[in-house]
Every structure is written in C-alpha cells, then in structure tokens.
Amino acid sequence: MARRTVRLAIKDARTAKGLTQTQVAEAMEWSLSKVMRIESGEVTISQNDLRPLLTYLSVREKARVDELIQAAKASKQRRQWWDERRFASLVTTAMKQWFSYEFEATSIRIFCASYLPAFLQTPAFARSLLEFFEDELSKEEITARIETRTRRRQAIDQRKVKPQIFMLLDESVLYRGHGHPDVLRQQLSAALEVIREGWVTARIAPYEVVNPGIGHWEILYLGQEDLEHAVLYRENATRDEIIDDPASLTRHLKQWNKIWQAAHDEEKSVELIERRIGELVEKSARTKSTP
Template identity: 25%
Template sequence: MISPYVRRHRLATELIRLREEHGYSTQRLATAVGIPRQRISQLQNGHVRPNDAEIMRILNVLKVGDRRWQQITTIAREAAERGWWEKFRDEMGPSQALYADLEAGARAIAEYQTLLPGLLQIPAFTEVRMRVNRGPRSEDFDPTRALEARQIRQRILHRDGGPSYEVIIDELAVRRHAAPPDVVRAQLDHLVQIGRERKKKITIRVLPISVTVPGYVVPGSPFFTYRYPDPGDPVVVAVEMARRDLVLTDPAETNGYLDQYRRLQQAALTHDESLDFLATVAEELPAYTGSRR
C-alpha cells in the first residue's frame, strides 16, 4: 500500500496536467463533468478522497486514452484507500496518524531529529514522552493505543521490502535526558543494537555539537523526507511544528530541506562512529530497572 496522502497529491498533479493539456479551466471542467467547481478544486489540491465515478467522468470528458486512463484510475483507487491508522486516528493522535500514512509504501525515509527518533524508540521511552508531551489531543486519545500504533509503525523497518531508514540525531538529544537516566540508557543500548543488527537497512548518525555544518546550516525544527517507488510521486518533507506538523510536496518548498539534509550528512559522524559514541554515553548511565507507570 502506497501512502494515500501521497497518491492524492499525485492524482492532483495528474488532473491539473490533463485539464491544462485539453485547454479547460477549472470552472469549464466542473460544468462539463457536472461536478461543483469546489469539488474539482479540492481534487486538484489533494485535499479530499476521490471516488471512482467522479474520476471516470473527468477522464471521459477529457477523452483520455486507455493507457493513461489505467494509470490515473489506479492512482485514484490508491488515493482513496484507508490505512490501518484510520481505525483509531483519534486514539493514536492526528500527528502519529499522519506519519503512519506518509510511511506507508515508502522506499526511503530519512530524518533529522532533536529527540531520540520515534521509529526506534523502546516502549519505556515512548511512555515517558507521551506523559510529558501535552500537545493537542482529542477526547478519545488513548496512551495505550498510541503506544500500540507506534509499535505497528516500527514494523515497517523490519518487514521484507520495507524502506531504508536513516536518522541524523543532534548530539543534544543524546546528552540532554528526555527520560529518567536508566530509561535513556536502555534506549541508547537499543539504538546501538538495532544499528548493528540492521546495518544494511538502518543508518544512525549523530551530529556533534562541536561541528560546523556546511553553509552554517542550523535547522529550525526536526524534519523528515520520504521517497516512494513510483518516480512520478513527489518527494515529501514533513516538518515537526509545535501545534501542527507541516507537510510539503512542492519541489520549490522541499528542495531547501533536501539540501539541508545533505549538508547535515556531510557534518555528521559515520554510522559506526555514531554507534560507538552512543555506546560510550550509555555506559555512563545506570542500568534500566523496569518500566514506570
């Protein structure tokens, strides 16, 4: 399953391209198809799930050939799919549901983090962060379900055919404890273990405090990049924000983040150096004594 969010944006791009190729304005197309102009605009913005009937009516009006018809109807079907996260979006939180969507079907995931990364967190560390983080939540938010959702998301890194994954962790995330010291130690030990066991698919790199990133780059927020198997799908960048995360698909907006990430890669320790560093820091902390509730 490819991210429905990403496929909606791919569908939007294809519909705009088709409409412009045939010389239709949005209003003219809406009139010809018999669909409200607002609905056409929403489809072109990737803001709504399409349905088969309306997409076929658009393709009929634009007299689309068989090959392209098949391509676009396939994209539309995938754009309308509902992932496992839809069943308990409110319980797991909208932010985590969004990331679960973006991760679906990704070929490569990379992130810059100022906190030990969620896809590699142990349950004890996640539990602490959920208690501390009091961001926007619905009345239905359930910490237990949210933790279950995090564990489901983590499975993609261990699945056959799953994405490659790289994280650049700011050294401050390692030095500044975001949980009790023994939990931090268990978390760091886990990063070292998984980094060694899954070296072909998982890359962990630490950005030292002492380095100067080329171009004096200092990211303002953690961010993620997602690439997908279909070269026609956009490269997606998600930026963690205080109230609501920002998702970018326009190359004019994503290219700056991709350039930042390349510069961070140039400055970060190698994978092996990073694991040695994490192991050294972990040894300075007390052994894990068990979960806290």
C-alpha cells in the same frame, strides 16, 4: 501510493490547463473543499467522479484514463491500520499520509534535532515526550500516538525488503532528559540494536555544527531516489504537514546533505551512542543507590 498517483495527475492536468481549484469546483458542481481535499490526498475520489473530471481536464488517452481509474479503485479498496475508525480524530491527516508513504518508501532521510524518530521510540520514551504536550493533546490522543509508533515499527519489520533509512541526529538527542535515566538508556539501546541490523544508518551532528533549528523532518523516496518520487514530512511540536513541492524538497535535501557531511561518520556516531549508554547506566546505578 495509488491515491498519490491520482491526486498528482489531477493537479498536474489542472495546472496544465491553467485552471484554479475554484474553477474546477464550479465546473464539476462540487464544493471547493472537495477539490482541495482530493488534491491534498486527504480523501479518495470515486471512479464516477474521476471519469468526468478527467474529461474536463482533457485527459482522454484511454491507457492513461484506465490507469488512473484502476489507481482510484485501489485507493478505495486498500485499507490499512491507520484507516481504522478509532484513529480518525486522534491523529492528524498529515500523519496518516506519512504512515502510508513510510509503508511504501524505499529509502528515507531523517533529521531529528531533539529526539529519536518515532518509529524507533520505545513506549516509555514516547510517553515521556508526548506528555510534555498534555495541555494540547488529550489522553486519548497521547495513547493513540504511542500505539502508532508500535504499529509502524511492526509494519516495517514485516516488510520483506526494509527501507534504507539514513538518520541524522543532533548531538543533543543523546542528552535530552526524559525523566529517569533508564528511559533514555533503554531508548538508545533499542536504537543501537536497529542500527546494528544494517537497515538504519546513523550519524551524529556535533554541537559545533550549525543546524536548521528545532523540529523533525523526513524525505521519503517512493521508488527511484529522486525528488520527483519523494515527499517531505515536517513536524514541529504538535503541528505537522506533508509537502511535495519541489522547491521545499530541494531546500531540505541540501540542508540535510550539508549537515550529514559535517556530522561524525557512522563508526564514530555508534561509539558516541555506546558511550552515552554507559554513562546512563552509571547514572541510573547512582540514582538507585541514593537513599
């Protein structure tokens, strides 16, 4: 959150002056990549770098400068589990940003076209999903990404106030094969347990409803529930990105609302999950009884 405050302030001030990132880099005698990484949130900016940059960008009001200096200091000091060295090359930059936003989010809207969202995934389900990409992901990357799912869930469970999560699932999620039927049954049972806790609300979009295609995306609200305080995480296979462009956020929210309204209501969606769990129990029993 602190890093986001600083990078948005820098970006807004640069835009207000009509400057390009290249012009800022040249004026500060920095590399262009350094400016780009600071504005994207990939790296933090030191207080010694921030002070002259703010002066150059005409941000001189003492209260505002002090606020941003303190935010820069906080972003350097506060380290979370995703900052551990062993995750450095095993998860993407966008993922680490996503984890930090999820850690602070007050509410989240999720769309999943093919699988349950990662923070709800059991280790067995996550492995069956990630091993599909074993030609792109190393064994170390797969293991690390499975661990991140567990760590993210633990972080949410430890929060005094959990985020309100609205989860929109395509009906195909209930039927997507993941090896043995017990894997999907256990996964759906785990998700149903969380839904019953009350902080996750789920709706199932039936096959008849048109959806915007494959992939997974989330809108995370950081404070007030408006797009000025939101970011978008978008993932497709092994590619992902963080977006805070207002036009993209607006477009995705409109899509989400359209499908949410067309989906089964919460009660019917829970019934569908329960029914599917029952079918998988029967299927598993038949599999075990087959010689």
